[in-house]
Amino acid sequence: MKQFEESVYRLIVETSTNLPADVRRAVNRGRAAEDAATRAGLALSTIAQNIEMAEQEVSPICQDTGMPTFVVHTPVGANQIEMKKSIYQAVIRATRDGKLRPNSVDSLTGSNSGDNLGPGTPVIHFEQWEEDDIDLRLILKGGGCENKNIQYSLPAELEGLGKAGRDLDGIRKCILHAVYQAQGQGCSAGFIGVGIGGDRTTGYELAKQQLFRHAEDINPHPDLQKLEEYVMETANQLGIGTMGFGGEVTLLGCKIGAMNRLPASFFVSVAYNCWAFRRQGALIDPVTGDIRSWLYESGSHVAMNAETEAAPAAPAEAPEKGREVVLQTPISEEQVRSLRVGDVVIIRGEMHTGRDALHKHLMDHDAPLDLNGAVIYHCGPVMLKDDEGWHVKAAGPTTSSREEPYQGHILKKFGIRAVIGKGGMGANTLQALQEHGAVYLNAIGGAAQYYAECIQRVNGVDFMEFGIPEAMWHLQVDGFAAIVTMDSHGNSLHADVSRDSKAKLEMFKEPVFA
Numbered sequence: 001m002k003q004f005e006e007s008v009y010r011l012i013v014e015t016s017t018n019l020p021a022d023v024r025r026a027v028n029r030g031r032a033a034e035d036a037a038t039r040a041g042l043a044l045s046t047i048a049q050n051i052e053m054a055e056q057e058v059s060p061i062c063q064d065t066g067m068p069t070f071v072v073h074t075p076v077g078a079n080q081i082e083m084k085k086s087i088y089q090a091v092i093r094a095t096r097d098g099k100l101r102p103n104s105v106d107s108l109t110g111s112n113s114g115d116n117l118g119p120g121t122p123v124i125h126f127e128q129w130e131e132d133d134i135d136l137r138l139i140l141k142g143g144g145c146e147n148k149n150i151q152y153s154l155p156a157e158l159e160g161l162g163k164a165g166r167d168l169d170g171i172r173k174c175i176l177h178a179v180y181q182a183q184g185q186g187c188s189a190g191f192i193g194v195g196i197g198g199d200r201t202t203g204y205e206l207a208k209q210q211l212f213r214h215a216e217d218i219n220p221h222p223d224l225q226k227l228e229e230y231v232m233e234t235a236n237q238l239g240i241g242t243m244g245f246g247g248e249v250t251l252l253g254c255k256i257g258a259m260n261r262l263p264a265s266f267f268v269s270v271a272y273n274c275w276a277f278r279r280q281g282a283l284i285d286p287v288t289g290d291i292r293s294w295l296y297e298s299g300s301h302v303a304m305n306a307e308t309e310a311a312p313a314a315p316a317e318a319p320e321k322g323r324e325v326v327l328q329t330p331i332s333e334e335q336v337r338s339l340r341v342g343d344v345v346i347i348r349g350e351m352h353t354g355r356d357a358l359h360k361h362l363m364d365h366d367a368p369l370d371l372n373g374a375v376i377y378h379c380g381p382v383m384l385k386d387d388e389g390w391h392v393k394a395a396g397p398t399t400s401s402r403e404e405p406y407q408g409h410i411l412k413k414f415g416i417r418a419v420i421g422k423g424g425m426g427a428n429t430l431q432a433l434q435e436h437g438a439v440y441l442n443a444i445g446g447a448a449q450y451y452a453e454c455i456q457r458v459n460g461v462d463f464m465e466f467g468i469p470e471a472m473w474h475l476q477v478d479g480f481a482a483i484v485t486m487d488s489h490g491n492s493l494h495a496d497v498s499r500d501s502k503a504k505l506e507m508f509k510e511p512v513f514a
């Protein structure tokens with residue numbers, strides 16, 4: 001087993017940087033179904049480009065490399081204690097090399113362990129089996145989509161869909177609701193794994209196990225197969241679209257499994273995974289520890305940038321693309337007030353990252369520098385330091401809604417003119433944008449290589465004590481593109497898409513699987 005640690009390392013690198021073939025084909029099918037001239041079409045082409053860049057650079061597809069979760073099947077007699085130690089060592093090395101972001105945070109103190117090790121991280125599930133080889137699988141599921149997982153206890157009353165009973169039709173309603181409630185916040189278009197039954201813990205486990213199925217497999221259970229097909233067709237009529245921009249493609253995959261339950265319990269658990277659906281696996285020689293073969297087809301030969309064939313004609317309601325506006329920082333109130341939802345903004349100058357720890361801190365402290373006219377980027381990058389200083393390895397946006405309790409106040413307090421993130425923000429922020437004169441820009445979630453390339457230099461950093469993802473990085477950018485989705489005139493694309501998708505959800509209220 002001398003090579004086992006090296007094999008785990010290779011698995012981590014492959015999972016983080018090279019999206020497998022079945023996932024790539026699903027994204028390509030999504031691209032073919034979306035009108036390329038819409039905002040969602042633009043988002044999908046950025047995603048496609050990002051997938052290729054990550055493979056070329058051997059860098060993370062998304063900066064959030066998630067909760068590393070290993071599932072290991074071992075032959076009888078294999079030494080699981082030694083394997084665990086090797087997995088830890090490989091995780092440390094992959095973090096040091098910038099293939100994983102340091103993501104393990106003490107829940108009470110907020111301190112980041114820096115190497116992805118800590119109580120409960122990484123997650124490792126061992127199982128014995130009667131085969132000769134070791135089956136080692138890894139999924140890197142990020143925090144934003146993890147937050148969109150949802151568990152239903154039937155019977156239930158569901159927003160937009162009414163009563164959901166303890167039967168196949170009730171399950172159908174739960175799954176549609178799960179896709180609806182995620183909106184664009186889990187970086188749609190997504191993949192869902194559904195677990196029917198179990199208890200609260202095993203139900204979620206079953207849902208996550210479904211994510212290890214091949215995207216193109218066929219469910220052996222005829223009822224579940226029908227349900228999967230129904231969900232794929234129906235969820236894509238909800239109009240949530242890529243990044244919640246509205247559009248034809250909301251869901252790229254749906255896998256459903258069932259297990260027994262207690263008479264009193266009936267759970268439907270849904271694990272939502274973003275388009276950056278990173279999972280891979282390998283069969284490993286139990287004597288040498290070498291990789292014998294990969295378990296999911298490599299994505300390397302599935303091109304993402306090929307022009308999509310047979311793109312349908314633009315749907316009548318296709319949102320028009322707005323203007324393209326170049327903004328040099330610092331930005332004036334007048335410049336921001338001229339922007340409208342739909343405009344594409346290209347930023348040049350300095351921006352500052354800030355997420356949960358920083359927003360909380362700024363509520364009752366001063367900022368370390370003048371933020372008048374500044375741009376705040378909701379982003380927790382992957383950073384590496386060498387003799388020349390810090391370098392950005394991956395830097396896409398994080399889910400902005402977590403900053404909703406703070407954002408309005410902070411905008412006004414410091415004179416910030418633009419906030420960049422993803423998934424949109426709520427009514428308080430919208431009101432503050434209007435009162436103070438500021439704008440919310442939606443960047444493409446997961447496009448961490450695409451945005452890293454726009455960053456020319458790291459000008460400095462504050463609050464390193466918050467850990468790398470939460471620190472305030474001062475970044476010099478050029479050509480950083482994002483779309484205005486909330487403007488200073490009270491318009492919010494997110495509010496519109498949420499309202500429209502709810503109306504569409506209501507169309508699926510009537511029983512289908514009676």
Ligand SMILES: O=C(O)C[C@H](O)C(=O)O
Pocket residue numbers: 063064142143144145185186187379380396397398399
């Ligand atoms: O933590 C991040 O960088 C992003 C997160 O996965 C998110 O989707 O909000």
Ligand code: SF4
Pocket residue numbers: 062063064065066141142143144145185186187274275276396397398399445446447
């Ligand atoms: S930012 Fe988006 S793509 Fe990245 S892990 Fe979070 S949900 Fe997934």
